[in-house]
Amino acid sequence: xxxxxxxxxxxxxxxxxxxxxxxxxxxxxxxxxxxxxxxxxxxxxxxxxxxxxxxxxxxxxxxxxxxxxxxxxxxxxxxxxxxxxxxxxxxxxxxxxxxxxxxxxxxxxxxxxxxxxxxxxxxxxxxxxxxxxxxxxxxxxxxxxxxxxxxxxxxxxxxxxxxxxxxxxxxxxxxxxxxxxxxxxxxxxxxxxxxxxxxxxxxxxxxxxxxxxxxxxxxxxxxxxxxxxxxxxxxxxxxxxxxxxxxxxxxxxxxxxxxxxxxxxxxxxxxxxxxxxxxxxxxxxxxxxxxxxxxxxxxxxxxxxxxxxxxxxxxxxxxxxxxxxxxxxxxxxxxxxxxxxxxxxxxxxxxxxxxxxxxxxxxxxxxxxxxxxxxxxxxxxx
Numbered sequence: 001x002x003x004x005x006x007x008x009x010x011x012x013x014x015x016x017x018x019x020x021x022x023x024x025x026x027x028x029x030x031x032x033x034x035x036x037x038x039x040x041x042x043x044x045x046x047x048x049x050x051x052x053x054x055x056x057x058x059x060x061x062x063x064x065x066x067x068x069x070x071x072x073x074x075x076x077x078x079x080x081x082x083x084x085x086x087x088x089x090x091x092x093x094x095x096x097x098x099x100x101x102x103x104x105x106x107x108x109x110x111x112x113x114x115x116x117x118x119x120x121x122x123x124x125x126x127x128x129x130x131x132x133x134x135x136x137x138x139x140x141x142x143x144x145x146x147x148x149x150x151x152x153x154x155x156x157x158x159x160x161x162x163x164x165x166x167x168x169x170x171x172x173x174x175x176x177x178x179x180x181x182x183x184x185x186x187x188x189x190x191x192x193x194x195x196x197x198x199x200x201x202x203x204x205x206x207x208x209x210x211x212x213x214x215x216x217x218x219x220x221x222x223x224x225x226x227x228x229x230x231x232x233x234x235x236x237x238x239x240x241x242x243x244x245x246x247x248x249x250x251x252x253x254x255x256x257x258x259x260x261x262x263x264x265x266x267x268x269x270x271x272x273x274x275x276x277x278x279x280x281x282x283x284x285x286x287x288x289x290x291x292x293x294x295x296x297x298x299x300x301x302x303x304x305x306x307x308x309x310x311x312x313x314x315x316x317x318x319x320x321x322x323x324x325x326x327x328x329x330x331x332x333x334x335x336x337x338x339x340x341x342x343x344x345x346x347x348x349x350x351x352x353x354x355x356x357x358x359x360x361x362x363x364x365x366x367x368x369x370x371x372x373x374x375x376x377x378x379x380x381x382x
Contacts, residue, residue, distance in 0.1 A: 010075055013188055014257040021067025021250060035060045035247035056235055060243040064250040065218070071187035071253070072200050072220045079193060080227045081220045082234060083246060087183060087203025088114055089239035090217030094179050094199050095148070097233035098226065101126030103147035108134045110160065111152040112181065113349040135160035135292065140170055151197070152181040154293065156334075157344050157358040159184075159284040159309050161293035164300055168196030177226065183207075184334075188260045189303040198223055199230075207306060207335030209252040210259050214245050259337060259363055263306035266366040270359070271308050273370050277377055282311040282356070306361045307334050315354035317380060318343045322357070324376035327364055334360030339369060 180192035204216030287304035
């Protein structure tokens with residue numbers, strides 16, 4: 001993994017995160033203006049200018065979108081970001097703005113749990129949906145003639161990784177667009193647009209904002225026509241974030257590099273500790289040298305994420321383990337400053353064993369967190 005936080009030019013990642021999207025300083029004004037709560041704006045005469053109606057544009061969104069663009073594609077002026085009310089709103093905006101009846105789309109069959117819901121709606125609209133696993137670049141096998149390739153890497157919750165550039169090159173060679181769900185990696189873990197993707201999509205609910213108090217999604221892209229269609233979809237369905245959520249997200253991005261550094265480092269230490277436990281099987285973390293995804297992850301990712309997955313011998317053992325944890329909340333989602341874990345099989349939508357645990361590492365002291373995990377494994381043994 002390339003741990004460098006500073007490129008050949010421009011500020012380092014911590015500096016960029018702290019200052020991303022800030023307006024030019026104005027005397028007596030706050031450095032980050034507060035949320036703008038407005039359904040409409042003064043608009044005499046012809047409807048010109050940047051702000052017209054609250055469903056279309058908002059100054060608080062503008063600053064947040066600028067910040068996200070600066071993180072996903074630093075140094076580029078041709079990349080646009082659009083924020084949405086949730087990650088699924090962002091995913092849906094790309095899928096339904098780019099596809100028409102008769103088109104084919106390739107989705108991962110091991111991706112986010114709500115993708116099957118999107119698949120059912122796509123098929124209802126006459127769109128052919130093909131699926132293949134993330135690992136081994138298997139989506140290449142079903143790519144022929146597709147209009148859009150949807151990649152999720154690392155995959156959630158299995159943490160498989162695919163070669164984004166290889167897949168993007170193959171898709172573009174036959175005229176297909178490429179979207180990458182970058183939720184688990186964050187822009188500080190990988191930059192899909194630099195790897196050849198047309199869209200980088202993510203749930204800002206997770207590590208990007210990191211406090212478990214905001215629902216948000218975003219789409220970034222560099223093709224003006226394709227992004228105009230995404231923007232039009234947002235307008236049609238009204239899938240817009242509230243100004244308070246957008247402001248909270250922007251505020252939270254300032255600490256992204258600090259949080260990611262701590263969480264990623266602790267996740268690796270936790271994975272190393274779990275590797276020594278005989279009751280733990282199927283341990284996955286792309287940062288582990290022995291992980292099946294480590295080789296390709298180390299080539300395209302700068303950080304490996306805050307999620308570790310593993311399987312305990314039974315559903316009962318997993319439930320007892322989760323109940324015994326003291327520093328970890330039994331909750332869904334991931335990426336927050338407080339560690340969370342859950343038995344994913346309880347939702348019924350992922351092809352995982354009953355004892356499969358998705359563990360999201362927070363910002364606690366690593367010694368405290370790992371001690372809590374090992375103690376919970378000890379007290380629930382037998």
